[in-house]
Amino acid sequence: xxxxxxxxxxxxxxxxxxxxxxxxxxxxxxxxxxxxxxxxxxxxxxxxxxxxxxxxxxxxxxxxxxxxxxxxxxxxxxxxxxxxxxxxxxxxxxxxxxxxxxxxxxxxxxxxxxxxxxxxxxxxxxxxxxxxxxxxxxxxxxxxxxxxxxxxxxxxxxxxxxxxxxxxxxxxxxxxxxxxxxxxxxxxxxxxxxxxxxxxxxxxxxxxxxxxxxxxxxxxxxxxxxxxxxxxxxxxxxxxxxxxxxxxxxxxxxxxxxxxxxxxxxxxxxxxxxxxxxxxxxxxx
Amino acid sequence: xxxxxxxxxxxxxxxxxxxxxxxxxxxxxxxxxxxxxxxxxxxxxxxxxxxxxxxxxxxxxxxxxxxxxxxxxxxxxxxxxxxxxxxxxxxxxxxxxxxxxxxxxxxxxxxxxxxxxxxxxxxxxxxxxxxxxxxxxxxxxxxxxxxxxxxxxxxxxxxxxxxxxxxxxxxxxxxxxxxxxxxxxxxxxxxxxxxxxxxxxxxx
Amino acid sequence: xxxxxxxxxxxxxxxxxxxxxxxxxxxxxxxxxxxxxxxxxxxxxxxxxxxxxxxxxxxxxxxxxxxxxxxxxxxxxxxxxxxxxxxxxxxxxxxxxxxxxxxxxxxxxxxxxxxxxxxxxxxxxxxxxxxxxxxxxxxxxxxxxxxxxxxxxxxxxxxxxxxxxxxxxxxxxxxxxxxxxxxxxxxxxxxxxxxxxxxxxxxxxxxxxxxxxxxxxxxxxxxxxxxxxxxxxxxxxxxxxxxxxxxxxxxxxxxxxxxxxxxxxxxxxxxxxxxxxxxxxxxxxxxxxxxxxxxxxxxxxxxxxxxxxxxxxxxxxxxxxxxxxxxxxxxxxxxxxxxxxxxxxxxxxxxxxxxxxxxxxxxxxxxxxxxxxxxxxxxxxxxxxxxxxxxxxxxxxxxxxxxxxxxxxxxxxxxxxxxxxxxxxxxxxxxxxxxxxxxxxxxxxxxxxxxxxxxxxxxxxxxxxxxxxxxxxxxxxxxxxxxxxxxxxxxxxxxxxxxxx
Numbered sequence: 001x002x003x004x005x006x007x008x009x010x011x012x013x014x015x016x017x018x019x020x021x022x023x024x025x026x027x028x029x030x031x032x033x034x035x036x037x038x039x040x041x042x043x044x045x046x047x048x049x050x051x052x053x054x055x056x057x058x059x060x061x062x063x064x065x066x067x068x069x070x071x072x073x074x075x076x077x078x079x080x081x082x083x084x085x086x087x088x089x090x091x092x093x094x095x096x097x098x099x100x101x102x103x104x105x106x107x108x109x110x111x112x113x114x115x116x117x118x119x120x121x122x123x124x125x126x127x128x129x130x131x132x133x134x135x136x137x138x139x140x141x142x143x144x145x146x147x148x149x150x151x152x153x154x155x156x157x158x159x160x161x162x163x164x165x166x167x168x169x170x171x172x173x174x175x176x177x178x179x180x181x182x183x184x185x186x187x188x189x190x191x192x193x194x195x196x197x198x199x200x201x202x203x204x205x206x207x208x209x210x211x212x213x214x215x216x217x218x219x220x221x222x223x224x225x226x227x228x229x230x231x232x233x234x235x236x237x238x239x240x241x242x243x244x245x246x247x248x249x250x251x252x253x254x255x256x257x258x259x260x261x262x263x264x265x266x267x268x269x270x271x272x273x274x275x276x277x278x279x280x281x282x283x284x285x
Numbered sequence: 286x287x288x289x290x291x292x293x294x295x296x297x298x299x300x301x302x303x304x305x306x307x308x309x310x311x312x313x314x315x316x317x318x319x320x321x322x323x324x325x326x327x328x329x330x331x332x333x334x335x336x337x338x339x340x341x342x343x344x345x346x347x348x349x350x351x352x353x354x355x356x357x358x359x360x361x362x363x364x365x366x367x368x369x370x371x372x373x374x375x376x377x378x379x380x381x382x383x384x385x386x387x388x389x390x391x392x393x394x395x396x397x398x399x400x401x402x403x404x405x406x407x408x409x410x411x412x413x414x415x416x417x418x419x420x421x422x423x424x425x426x427x428x429x430x431x432x433x434x435x436x437x438x439x440x441x442x443x444x445x446x447x448x449x450x451x452x453x454x455x456x457x458x459x460x461x462x463x464x465x466x467x468x469x470x471x472x473x474x475x476x477x478x479x480x481x482x483x484x485x486x487x488x489x
Numbered sequence: 490x491x492x493x494x495x496x497x498x499x500x501x502x503x504x505x506x507x508x509x510x511x512x513x514x515x516x517x518x519x520x521x522x523x524x525x526x527x528x529x530x531x532x533x534x535x536x537x538x539x540x541x542x543x544x545x546x547x548x549x550x551x552x553x554x555x556x557x558x559x560x561x562x563x564x565x566x567x568x569x570x571x572x573x574x575x576x577x578x579x580x581x582x583x584x585x586x587x588x589x590x591x592x593x594x595x596x597x598x599x600x601x602x603x604x605x606x607x608x609x610x611x612x613x614x615x616x617x618x619x620x621x622x623x624x625x626x627x628x629x630x631x632x633x634x635x636x637x638x639x640x641x642x643x644x645x646x647x648x649x650x651x652x653x654x655x656x657x658x659x660x661x662x663x664x665x666x667x668x669x670x671x672x673x674x675x676x677x678x679x680x681x682x683x684x685x686x687x688x689x690x691x692x693x694x695x696x697x698x699x700x701x702x703x704x705x706x707x708x709x710x711x712x713x714x715x716x717x718x719x720x721x722x723x724x725x726x727x728x729x730x731x732x733x734x735x736x737x738x739x740x741x742x743x744x745x746x747x748x749x750x751x752x753x754x755x756x757x758x759x760x761x762x763x764x765x766x767x768x769x770x771x772x773x774x775x776x777x778x779x780x781x782x783x784x785x786x787x788x789x790x791x792x793x794x795x796x797x798x799x800x801x802x803x804x805x806x807x808x809x810x811x812x813x814x815x816x817x818x819x820x821x822x823x824x825x826x827x828x829x830x831x832x833x834x835x836x837x838x839x840x841x842x843x844x845x846x847x848x849x850x851x852x853x854x855x856x857x858x859x860x861x862x863x864x865x866x867x868x869x870x871x872x873x874x875x876x877x878x879x880x881x882x883x884x885x886x887x888x889x890x891x892x893x894x895x896x897x898x899x900x901x902x903x904x905x906x907x908x909x910x911x912x913x914x915x916x917x918x919x920x921x922x923x924x925x926x927x928x929x930x931x932x933x934x935x936x937x938x939x940x941x942x943x944x945x946x947x948x949x950x951x952x953x954x955x956x957x958x959x960x961x962x963x964x965x966x967x968x969x970x971x972x973x974x975x976x977x978x979x980x981x982x983x984x985x986x987x988x989x990x
Binding site: 041044045047048049052053054057058135138139141142143144146147149150151152153154155157158177178179181182183184185186188189190193220221224225227228229231232234235238239242243247248 | 300301302303305306307308309310312313314316317327328330342345346349358362363365366369370372373374375376377378379423424426427428430431433437478482483486488
């Protein structure tokens with residue numbers, strides 16, 4: 001049950017289970033575990049910053065995977081099973097690939113041996129293979145592995161939070177309207193830009209304007225100019241419509257959305273605090 | 286004469302809800318340009334390329350945005366909101382900091398030209414483009430961390446160095462220069478589009 | 490309730506006033522229709538009431554406007570929000586939020602009302618306007634009619650005594666219009682003062698207490714609603730107004746343009762949305778004559794899907810189209826058909842009108858590239874522009890043209906690329922009588938002079954009457970009815986629209 005539907009607006013018998021909720025990501029998700037958006041924001045920031053900046057310090061090999069588990073659990077709780085599974089597989093994969101490539105190119109591995117003894121073309125071939133493997137290892141096990149948990153936490157945030165809740169959270173933190181209004185507009189505009197982009201793509205394909213056409217260097221211009229022009233016009237309409245409904249009034253904005261910390265929030269905030277404490281300890285040691 | 290056309294008071298006036306909506310609209314476009322490039326920059330060889338491509342693509346919307354700005358603050362807000370969005374997507378807190386800082390610096394440069402000087406606006410976009418560093422920071426940081434981990438491991442520094450060779454040391458300074466220079470290029474492209482399209486279409 | 494004394498307004502950067510010398514007194518509880526040709530000033534009058542002129546659209550205002558005793562020019566927009574509510578033309582661009590419930594709560598939130606007040610306001614608006622089924626939905630999943638109802642609800646949540654609507658039905662089908670009418674009926678019964686600026690008039694029959702016709706920024710007629718709706722068709726035509734009655738449509742003689750031979754064959758046209766079991770389009774074994782084929786049906790019936798599939802725009806749209814004896818696969822349709830979009834801005838790419846047409850001759854359709862010297866291409870392009878009355882603006886930027894000019898430019902581009910099957914998506918939405926007639930004449934001329942077969946997706950019976958030669962009625966992704974525009978066809982078409990409204 002979401003608080004975005006006021007009690008007075010409910011009718012008995014019209015709902016089965018939790019009503020769908022339009023989240024920032026646009027999807028209608030049903031939420032079993034309700035968290036305060038502020039908790040989710042702090043989680044994203046904590047997980048991404050510590051896992052990324054903590055890097056190769058000794059001790060991080062425990063802290064990082066521990067933090068990586070949190071978004072997995074929350075994704076499951078949000079009913080995003082497929083995404084959670086993909087995330088788990090990708091994350092676990094980094095350890096397997098790291099170990100596998102390490103062995104292949106290591107002193108006991110077949111590639112390392114070949115590298116030492118082969119001559120001419122074979123040596124060059126092995127060199128290329130090793131370079132490719134090294135690149136994969138660096139990209140996937142070094143960089144991607146560290147970015148994944150934060151991104152997964154970001155997905156939890158946008159796919160379980162409505163724009164109203166997010167704004168209410170910003171409001172509690174006293175973020176000024178100079179930032180909250182543009183943020184709300186971005187959430188509102190992302191799907192619009194996608195729609196415009198698709199429609200312009202249709203028009204381009206139909207007029208035979210494509211990369212293979214006679215003016216490939218103009219692609220960026222043909223793509224962006226109508227898109228921007230369209231967005232500016234829609235934006236002006238949107239401003240007018242919002243201003244006639246009181247946007248910009250010099251009073252503190254209120255919100256229909258109901259945000260507040262519950263037991264689950266306290267647990268997760270505790271975990272965040274523990275992670276920061278662990279990080280500081282690692283940093284000092 | 287109204288306040289908006291009086292050159293002595295206009296630049297530091299109060300921003301209104303309409304300015305915030307306009308900023309939001311352009312921030313969305315800038316965000317998409319960035320968000321589409323961000324995942325690509327994970328691949329080592331593409332990272333420096335992204336530092337060139339993203340500022341160039343963003344130049345077109347930015348120059349129209351700058352032409353519609355009347356008062357100080359809108360570029361700072363754009364940087365802040367971009368940083369907030371990327372931080373919320375899990376790119377780390379760094380991008381939030383660079384968004385605010387380079388947004389503010391860009392805003393100051395553009396304000397020096399009263400938002401009407403193409404020269405200052407171009408320079409402002411070059412400076413503002415350096416905000417992307419925060420976006421690359423996780424990659425540079427994790428690369429270094431991974432290096433440290435490998436170097437301290439059983440295989441030692443030799444192997445770690447070999448691995449680093451495939452991922453050239455794109456430390457932040459050259460990336461910042463790349464962002465700035467491509468920002469100038471993007472702004473130049475944006476100026477061309479401004480003259481060619483937006484002014485003639487009555488949008489600037 | 491609304492009072493204007495000798496009001497004139499000139500937009501910044503325009504040398505002619507949009508309205509001049511408006512004296513108007515609208516008593517509380519009245520429902521008023523504002524109509525007139527495009528550019529007559531009716532939109533400006535609504536903006537003077539809700540304060541967008543001069544607070545949003547800069548310009549010079551003289552005279553005084555007051556609403557419920559408030560001086561509009563001296564009050565900031567947020568100060569008027571609780572007094573005047575505004576519904577706009579385009580349902581796509583008037584939502585600030587991404588979900589419907591937040592949209593209803595938006596006004597009260599902005600004015601800092603308490604959470605319990607907001608809940609109560611949302612609940613009672615949902616009750617009054619029957620919006621419960623729409624709550625909690627993403628606005629991107631709503632039909633145009635549903636969006637307009639949410640827009641009405643969002644405005645009503647602030648309980649303003651005055652509500653202005655600026656061309657609210659432009660993007661709606663008949664069913665959507667009927668639902669909008671219910672909102673208006675409710676407001677009328679509740680004693681609100683309602684001002685509607687509109688081209689389409691039929692849905693206000695029996696609802697508008699008063700009709701004001703504007704001409705060149707001045708009030709030309711100010712008469713009682715009943716009187717207005719009982720005027721003869723010629724009266725409306727003389728003022729550039731749409732016919733308010735389906736019974737009085739102005740049929741053109743279609744017999745001259747109906748070609749006898751079958752020219753458009755649809756076989757196995759199917760479309761299935763990702764993850765959906767049902768076919769959104771299922772048309773097979775249909776032969777249609779050429780001419781001007783009008784596709785009718787409610788929103789969501791599959792008209793747009795049919796149009797997109799005809800144009801080969803979507804990989805999910807399967808099947809073959811036989812056009813004048815040739816089999817067109819999806820890829821060939823992409824090359825040989827053209828779509829004139831409802832939002833034409835999206836299909837104009839270049840920096841000048843001339844370039845736009847030249848682009849169509851040099852890209853995509855290699856047909857005209859072969860052996861065509863550059864000068865020849867430009868000469869042909871200019872010739873085409875002249876036939877579409879665009880020669881004077883050859884150097885203008887396409888996006889700076891008027892809506893009708895943009896449409897004609899899109900047509901010129903289609904002709905330049907040699908496309909013989911042209912699909913139009915709602916070409917007359919938001920057009921007044923004169924522009925609608927011009928568009929109809931243009932589409933007829935495409936057939937008569939250029940041999941083009943047009944497929945027109947439309948909700949506009951008056952437009953079908955003015956140019957259609959054949960009607961295709963789509964429902965649930967299937968063709969449920971099709972008939973030529975003979976006497977019998979006219980009866981069936983009239984019955985269809987009468988039933989929908």
